[in-house]
Amino acid sequence: MRSTIFLLAIITCASCKNSSPEKSTNSINGLWVVKEVKVGEDIMTPNARWTKFHSDSTQVSGNGWKQHSIGHWQFNEVDSTLRMVSTNGTEDEDGDYEVGLNRSSMKWEREEGGMTVRKELSKSSELPMTYADRMLGLWELDSNEGDSFFLNEVGAKLFIRWDGRFVIYTSQGQINGVYNVHGHRSEIELIPYGEELDRSFWSVDLAEEEITMKLLNSDSIVTRNFHRVRTF
DSSP states (O other), X not given: OHHHHHHHHHHHHXXXXXXXXXXXXXXXXXEEEEEEEEETTEEOOOTTEEEEEOTTSEEEEEETTEXXXXXXXXEETTTTEEEEEETTSOOOOSOOEEEEEOSSEEEEEEEETTEEEEEEEEEESSOOOOHHHHHOEEEEEEEEESOOSSOOSTTOEEEEOTTSEEEEEETTEEEEEEEEEOXXXXXXXXXXXXXXXXXXXXXXXXXXXXXXXXXXXXXXOXXXXXXXXXXX
């Protein structure tokens, strides 16, 4: 009878151990997507930010489909702290993160510039997409409201290229330029080549195969509605 009770106690303890949050180097390995960043009381979550931890203690980071950082990492299992080093960036002077970790979620916390920064991450099997990734490709103008510097002709096409350039095709010819995207908000800046056209800033609302752009640097309402097309 005593041996049976002792065996049940061992099984119970093992079950408790397996159900507890993981705090090991191996459990960090893999791809993690940032779900929320809180600086003090302000939400400052970057768009589709991710980090991938490799078992050889190297790491790569990026936003959406774009990788822009490489480096290494070190997790201290004793005090559950994480050190991140970017070898192609500037030195991180804010110290290690305190980490709360389980199989599918992770929380980081540390002081930066006198403010508490909290990050929530979740494990993922694929890279997240930024709104800029979803905008890549060819779009045709369906309807417009208000006057803009360009994109005033229904049927015009907007080509968002992977290399940071755009092309607008109209019945009068082409407009070429470069674009910038905001790191935290769904906004795009179009900068045409040449002095005759000004740069413009647009908010972007994306559906599955449609986008609506609203001009921000305007005193009046200016919107442009597009649908995705496959041919020029």
